[in-house]
Amino acid sequence: MNIVVCISSVPDTTSKINFLDNGSTFDSNGIQFVINPYDEFGLTKAMMLKERIGGNVTVITVGDVAVEPVIRKALAIGADQAVRINTNPKDSYSTATEIAKYLSENPADLIIAGRESIDYNGGAVGGMVAEILSLPFVNACNGLEVEGSTAKMSREIDGGKENLSANLPLVIGGQKGLVEESDLRIPNMRGIMQARSKPLQVVEPSNTDCLTNSEHFEKPAEKSACRFVESGNEAELVQLLQEEAKVI
């Protein structure tokens, strides 16, 4: 089975977020980049499927040379090869179009994206790839098993989950539940050494037009300091929530 995992290189959650040039660009200075956590669940699931039923795992990402350390980490975790489409992602549609173009020339049985990336939080690339390739799509997928040419899945819905099935090939947007946090793999030394010699193919982009354009970023206003109420004086807290905050 050919599995393709779409990964995004994102700032580590603990990063301080700043912008340059009057709010027009993200300041990547001093930022530690990691595999997007939702994509890491998907990559781990891909490894488990490969170990159980055999196959090949490719990671694909859209980004310039700066994202290669994150690709190497995915290879060290166990992906067999990687594809980097050599352009800075601009919007969801152009990113999805680049990935779909590669996949239309190199078909996969299962395409795993993350539910969203933790930087831009667009949550659109997986669904767009599915549409461009006319494939079924299950988002917020928190359970997946493959039997022959059928995938049995569950997806998060409000207050519970929905169970679905579809024929391969298909696209999922993964999240926790696909695998558990404790299943995530830390690259070992052997994996890191092997990753250096695994194939990393660089593909030139087709330069699709964007449909949206990011104009400006700003940080939300700083919260005022916490107002402390003495333990034992809960009546005061209730009064503040009623009269000052007006939330109860």
Add this chain to the structure above:
Amino acid sequence: MSVLVYTENWKGTFRKSTFEAVSYARKTAKLLETDVVALSIGDVSDDELGKLANYGASKILSARGIEKGDSQVAANLFAEHAADTTLIVFASTYTSKMIAPRLAAKLKMGMVSNVVALPSSITPITVSRKAFSGKAIEKVVIHSEQGIISLAPNAFGLVECGGDCNIDEISPSEKGSVTIEGEEIASGKISLTEAEVIVSAGRGLKGPENWGMVEELAELLGAATACSKPVADIGWRPHGEHVGQTGKAVAPNLYVAIGISGAIQHLAGVNSSKVMVAINTDAEAPFFKAADYGIVGDAFEVVPRLIEEIKKVKN
């Protein structure tokens, strides 16, 4: 031209997030000097559909017999009815997040998700959205002639206006690609993503047997219950209650955090809450840096007293 809005139902009933999306669509339609058309998928009675008129829908397209989980059929159905549309509005629901991106790619419509305000301009459509897990607000311009806006949870509010609507039955022109086998609903309680008040607890509660007071407080406040990641990971509470970076992102009016230290991953999922209260024994807990109100104290003493005080004002 029109503004088209997806109106999602849960077992035949619309929820607040649906009415919020229609309210948003109406305000936007006013800016564009046009009307609101609602598209409903699944089995909804005419009475329930009629409620959409109260928030500004003047025409309703009702597609009974389609299942929400089949995004391919749903997106194709939207596309068939979108020719005359300037803008398509989605609420923040799991099903929206399957349909909207498909539709955007199908019709080459610029899509902006996590939107927190009305468009600041309509030529071209320009909107503000949350990015970096709430740590930034991004202004985005849609270049395509038609656009898709998907709202952030609890970002807009309801605006009733009264009014009438026509209901047209429509049906899809093809069979689905996904089979829905059924669903497992954990509880019939309030949905976390649209709850106005959330009472959440963490490892400070020491064990699952101590959640009674959390549930009691939640019930008094008409709140949903939530938990931190470690609590879901060790199985004290169901995974569906986990809020934070890899769980659910929530945006209630009031978030009460009991015995949650406030790791950055947790705060990333809750920092869009309007007011946050932290209760923790540790005065240095990072949650107090994010909270609006705080009590340093033992949850097992503070929470029962808080319950009594709330009972007093509720009576």
